[in-house]
Amino acid sequence: MRLTRFALAVMAAALFSAPVLAEQLNTVPAITNPVVKKECGACHMAYQPKFLGASTWDKILGDLGHHFGEDASLPADTVATIKAYYDANAGDSLPGLLRITQQSWWLRRHGGVGHTRFAAAKSKANCLACHKNADKGDYPLD
Ligand code: HEC
Numbered sequence: 001m002r003l004t005r006f007a008l009a010v011m012a013a014a015l016f017s018a019p020v021l022a023e024q025l026n027t028v029p030a031i032t033n034p035v036v037k038k039e040c041g042a043c044h045m046a047y048q049p050k051f052l053g054a055s056t057w058d059k060i061l062g063d064l065g066h067h068f069g070e071d072a073s074l075p076a077d078t079v080a081t082i083k084a085y086y087d088a089n090a091g092d093s094l095p096g097l098l099r100i101t102q103q104s105w106w107l108r109r110h111g112g113v114g115h116t117r118f119a120a121a122k123s124k125a126n127c128l129a130c131h132k133n134a135d136k137g138d139y140p141l142d
């Protein structure tokens with residue numbers, strides 16, 4: 001059973017092949033929902049829904065009390081609003097890895113980015129440090 005699941009995951013990974021996905025993600029729709037912009041942009045740039053699949057967003061939004069080392073809890077009705085937006089606009093990702101910066105396409109596209117550049121950005125998750133229009137959904141090659 002485990003092996004079968006693993007095999008399926010490998011096949012799925014092959015399907016979400018890097019070139020296709022990276023091209024699709026070069027520009028992604030900007031976030032238009034003001035609640036999402038405000039609440040999910042309070043500590044970092046609000047990440048666009050297209051970067052992860054709906055089930056991954058659901059996992060993140062289902063445990064905001066333990067959010068990458070922070071308590072990002074919100075009232076249930078606010079979470080419901082945010083969840084509806086992320087689910088409706090989600091992209092694809094394999095279940096399991098919660099971070100955008102852990103996805104295989106992300107790692108491949110950033111494999112050539114130097115250590116000093118990441119150090120200057122402070123965190124891989126600080127998209128705006130390198131993509132100056134990231135909050136508008138714009139991630140062009142430089
Ligand atoms: C209280 C602060 C806070 C709030 C509010 C918050 N986050 Fe985060 N979030 C963090 C921290 C801290 C990290 C880890 C950042 C890092 O690794 O540099 C993070 C990381 C993430 C990541 C992973 C980034 C990566 O590495 O790919 C996602 C996705 C994410 N947050 C989504 C959300 C969503 C959706 C919301 C709105 C419900 C939200 N966050 C609200 C603090 C917050």
Ligand code: HEC
Nearest residue numbers: 022025026100109117118121124125126127130139140141
């Ligand atoms: C330290 C700098 C840095 C950070 C931080 C960073 N990126 Fe990038 N990103 C780059 C560079 C440089 C490229 C171009 C890579 C190349 O030339 O192949 C790139 C490429 C991309 C691409 C592909 C664009 C294309 O046209 O193919 C996407 C999408 C992307 N980044 C998204 C993100 C997201 C989302 C985040 C934050 C979670 C992020 N990046 C954080 C430097 C960064």
